[in-house]
Amino acid sequence: MKKLLIASALLAVSSIQQVHAWGQTGHRVTGAIAEQYLTAEAKAAIEKLLPNESLAQASTYADEMRSNPEEFWQKEAGAYHYVTVPKGKHYHDVGAPEQGDAFTALEKFSKIVKDKTAPLAERQRALRFIVHIVGDLHQPLHAGDGTDKGGNDLKLEFFWEQSNLHRVWDSGLIDRRQLSYTEWTNWLSEKITPEQAAAWNTIDPLVYIAESVAIRDLIYPETERLSWDYLYQHLPTATERLQEGGVRIAAYLNDLFKQ
Template sequence: MKKLLIASALLAASSVQQVHAWGQTGHRVTGAIAEQYLTVEAKAAIEMLLPNESLAEASTYADENRSNPDDFWQKEAGAYHYVTVPAGKHYHEVGAPEQGDAYTALTKFSNIVKDKTAPLAERQRALRFIVHIIGDLHQPLHAGNGTDKGGNDRKVKFFWEDSNLHRVWDSGLIDRRQLSYTEWTEWLSQKITAEQAAEWNTSDPLIYIAESAEIRDVIYPEKDNISWDYLYQHIPIATERLQEGGVRIAAYLNDLFK
């Protein structure tokens, strides 16, 4: 019985991992980078809502609660991690499904954060989701094409281990370097120029989505066994998306808390 429970837990953990974006490390990097670009007003508002909680910590909340039995998590929140944009289309042409998606969730949670009559716990959850969703939208396969569950159905061997393309982009590329999120943050932050920060400074999620959909269409490998060549070609794209995601989380929150 004990072995069965352990096996079930491992299976559940594996299933959940497949739908995360960036994994724990990537999300924390975007949150930590974002803190460097916040305005004084945004910092004060965030500190009021999330005292003693960094954006790096807040960034993983939406994934860590996927097994929460509350109806919100089991029936509603799952759709808020991604958008669907078929090849050759733009998001504004297809829009969101009935259950909503990451784009509509940003509007929903932004309204909750700004509603000072809303319960504090709801405003805190909304803020954490905003940080997470913007990170999600910078992972190219979270702007899925609608045919393969954002690359989850595209099975590959990554460095000779069974995986799928979504998982490779969630964590495989990043974790391969064996760096902590603080090391990644330090390395990537130092490489963001003032010109890049200014260029990336937008709070429009339609831009995040369009960029990810464009990248998504060119990262599908021609073969199923991928390793050093794929890493060499695509880690620069993945790391730049982390940098952009961090700058954009700050841009979005700076606008939200004007």
């Protein structure tokens, strides 16, 4: 009975934690789009570090490991999925808290990936985190204002089911279309023009954060019951953030692995 209770508790924690990032579909889409924009150099370096593992697979690792009992996952890694930027502020005004955040984690993991003396397992974990974090920073509520846990505290109904604003943006908007990540990838990739890819091609996380903050302040609903109107208004923004996230994961990795 005790083991059953523990297992149930872990399952509950795991379910709650899934609301802390783009859902698995969203992350996989960003990873799969990114693969289309990698340089040959970056592709070779990634294949060497993560043989037989796509960026779509790597993109969800940081969420899937949240229930790992190791100290890194329970005490350190949670802060690496988001940044906090109060209304009216820019990230450079407030910076990171003592435990770090997504911005500082990108710097940390980039150094580890480039350190060829670091253990392979650490470099692999760092690379997977980079793919995940760049994706996360394109989810507007991963640049929360510090008042409601990135929308997690804003309880509401989404298509007549209990939810919260963060979950709506993580997965609700995307999953409502009932498409696989490969279908989303194909549909969204076809719509990215060369001009858009060039315009989005930046490796500066401050750009990702500033964009998310600007969007964040426009997506809080006036009602607690969201359905078709909210989907119509905001799904185009969510899918564009997936497109931008994919292009920028590639840009970040291309720069990381350039000779």
